[in-house]
Amino acid sequence: MANNNNEKILDGRAAIVTGGARGIGLAVTRRLHEMGAAVVVADSGVSIAGENPDAAVAEKVSAELGARAAAFTDDIADAAAARAAVELAITKFGGLDIVVNNAAILRDGFIFKSVPANWDAVIRTNLSGPFYVLAAATPHLREQAKAGRASGRIINITSSAGLYGNFGQSAYASAKAGLLGLTRVVAMDMARSGVTCNAIAPFAATRVTETIQPANEAQARYKERALKIAPTFVAELVAYLCSPAAQRISGQLLGVRGREVFLFSQPRPIEKTVMPAEGSVEASLTQAFKERFAGKLIDLATDLEVFNTEPVI
């Protein structure tokens, strides 16, 4: 994609990008750095399932970026580690302005075969991790806003799997759906400080896309098409949300797939019925489902089936 905006509009800003050394996180790290931000690359270098940490992964990225970069290689899904990452940004770069919660792991399995330890690990990394980082970062973002520093930005990387659901992804989808609730509340809690908080559901070719096991023809087409989409497009949207132009955008759920940017709806009532005070509730609800709700029920299509169109790149 031709990018006309190479101005260093993030000069003097400091960012933490969790999972910032690979895939989408790496593209975000590079883009924010290119725009002038200092970046803490918070990546423990784990496998897709969250195993075998390797500090060299983030250290290499940080070394390549040079002066305005620092590697943080502890597991970020831990309250003390999250505080340490925030402290690193503040001591090394003089503050913290941008938080991108991007680190995530996958441990799939049908609900009827699920392993509780896998649920715990996925919820800890993909939902508690962002909470710990925000619990550590938001007091500083608030204080800095009071002191007159340009207001902060929070971006939570969610997934369309959390909005539509996908086979075998109970823990992953639950964590990602939870991230939407976290995004809304943080947007509200931080509004007075002028700090924005948004969620992005990305689509991009990463090592994770390569491991998709299609469950049907539509999912197979999704995979084939997703493998064509560079993660740099996600980085462009993240960078935009960090820019002064996006000061008023908060609490939103966006999607990005190549050059397509989606504004997602957020669940709101779309129809209503009132149960009778007397008489048959069953008859009343049956009628409502047949008449008012019919045609508005949400089908069981997975995100991979819905987004299997040719990407615009």
Ligand SMILES: NC(=O)c1ccc[n+]([C@@H]2O[C@H](COP(=O)([O-])OP(=O)(O)OC[C@H]3O[C@@H](n4cnc5c(N)ncnc54)[C@H](O)[C@@H]3O)[C@@H](O)[C@H]2O)c1
């Ligand atoms: N690739 C896609 O199309 C796609 C689709 C939907 C959502 N997402 C989301 O985008 C984000 C990035 O995905 P990706 O495909 O680039 O994944 P990836 O596996 O390529 O990168 C994730 C990075 O996070 C790091 N990480 C994981 N757990 C960590 C922890 N506890 N502490 C520190 N670092 C940790 C890993 O080491 C890795 O470098 C994730 O939140 C993912 O759920 C991606």
